Amino acid sequence: AQSVTQPDIHITVSEGASLELRCNYSYGATPYLFWYVQSPGQGLQLLLKYFSGDTLVQGIKGFEAEFKRSQSSFNLRKPSVHWSDAAEYFCAVGAGGTSYGKLTFGQGTILTVHP
């Protein structure tokens, strides 16, 4: 069964600083990987996804993520954080086989941005 680990429960950065959120996954085959963002009491918005090809993926709102198969990681980065980026971020892996359609989420990382 697939699993996702987000080691950092809470990260605080200053506005304008760079950001890296960590994600490690466990999956037997080539993973389908996603990063979602959720503002309090809201639904999830897709930031970016990786299926195959170029291991550096660009997303919305200036985010990017790099897939590293050797490290089973899919870390999310942003060069300069804005106050509006404060939210909770979820990494997820999509399953294949009989569990097609099942997304397994990490526990989430809460991002606080200081002015």
Add this chain to the structure above:
Amino acid sequence: DTEVTQTPKHLVMGMTNKKSLKCEQHMGHRAMYWYKQKAKKPPELMFVYSYEKLSINESVPSRFSPECPNSSLLNLHLHALQPEDSALYLCASSQDRSGIYEQYFGPGTRLTVT
């Protein structure tokens, strides 16, 4: 338009009530999902519908009853719920169930069971 709509936004119900949550998408997606999200936790999959047929039931108690009347609509019927069922219920859709397609989420229904 990549919008999934959910109604109502908030719902308060007693343990003996029957209520329904509604989800709608007009993106032509053929897979639809129900998730439950407790505070400070990630979403947990409840049900997956593919081409209007139930494909995955994650051992959800029978007091939750999903229904997919057509390819655009997904309902979740609620009956005899418990206070621990209070949560944010999220609906999502994707082009199909293959896993390669991203899921688009609605804003959720905040359910409180009293």
